[in-house]
Amino acid sequence: MQFLLKDLRLFLVNAHQDYVTEKPIKMGKKKWLESWCSPSYIHDVMSTLTKNNSIEKLAKIDQIGFGFLRLVPNWSVKTRTFVLNVGNIRLNVELIGKVFDIPSGGDLFPKLDDNNPSHVALKKRFPRRTTTELWDLVYSCLMITESDRMEFRRYFLLVVMKMFLCPTTQQVISPWHIYPVLDVSDPRRFNWPLQTLKWFDMAVEKYKLKGNKTCEGCMFVMLVGRNDY
Numbered sequence: 056m057q058f059l060l061k062d063l064r065l066f067l068v069n070a071h072q073d074y075v076t077e078k079p080i081k082m083g084k085k086k087w088l089e090s091w092c093s094p095s096y097i098h099d100v101m102s103t104l105t106k107n108n109s110i111e112k113l114a115k116i117d118q119i120g121f122g123f124l125r126l127v128p129n130w131s132v133k134t135r136t137f138v139l140n141v142g143n144i145r146l147n148v149e150l151i152g153k154v155f156d157i158p159s160g161g162d163l164f165p166k167l168d169d170n171n172p173s174h175v176a177l178k179k180r181f182p183r184r185t186t187t188e189l190w191d192l193v194y195s196c197l198m199i200t201e202s203d204r205m206e207f208r209r210y211f212l213l214v215v216m217k218m219f220l221c222p223t224t225q226q227v228i229s230p231w232h233i234y235p236v237l238d239v240s241d242p243r244r245f246n247w248p249l250q251t252l253k254w255f256d257m258a259v260e261k262y263k264l265k266g267n268k269t270c271e272g273c274m275f276v277m278l279v280g281r282n283d284y
Contacts, residue, residue, distance in 0.1 A: 091222040092274040096186075098129040100193065100214060111198045112207060119208055120243040121215065123155045146255070151248035161246040164234045174237055181213065181236075184228045189214045208239040220247070221254040223271045 101124055104112055116122055152159025168174045192210040197203045216232050223229050231254075235245065251273055258272025 091224060091271055093218045093222065094127045094275060095129050096218045097124055097127045097215065100190070101125050101127070102129075103194070107194070109194075112193075112196075112211075115198070115204060115207060116211065119212075119239075119241075120157050120247075121211075123157065124215065124219075127219075146252060148246070148248045148252055151251055155248065157247055158243070159246070159248045161244050161249075164245055164250060165237045167234060167237065177237060178230075178233060181228050181233055182230060184213075185226055186214065186217055189217065189228070205239055208242065209236045212236050212239065212242060219275065220251050220273050221271075222273070 101113075101116075104116075105125075116124070148159045167178060189210055193207070193214055196207040196210055198207060213228060213232055213236060216235065217223070217228060221229075221232060235242075235250070255272040261271065
């Protein structure tokens, strides 16, 4: 079954306890789970840019390979939980890339170099930034110079990671959100599906170890896996 993001319909559901990425596992006792992944937030960002006729910003989003976010529906619910009536879910890089229509290959994100002045400056600028602050920066950022456009890419990618691809329970940017924006000259060259899957793996392991009722990571890929099953 081939399943694309434009065909995806989000719904309010309950969740099961285990998530399968590289290896399928058996279902266990059902548990309630809240996801911090917010499709509705991303929908609002893209809708607001469209309503404001921010043509240059929307074109820049398309250019860096994130135009697929226009197709994320407005999942406006009070809680974000899933029920998946399948025994196993198998997620992989190729599936995520195919559904989001972004390459499932490419370079790894650069590592933070403490000897690089620009890396050090970025490290100091963004940690502890709230989503609201980044939202304001996305909308207020000028698009006059190339430097302005690079900054817009950085703000936008941070919002997407914080609220969709790599959401966390914290209200502020986490240190690992910084690595993907160290170099925004060509975001398309990086392997976003691989990193999204890695973040998802980390979130699930953290959830299983701590037994939290909330789970970080992109739960959207869970729904993708469910519908592709």
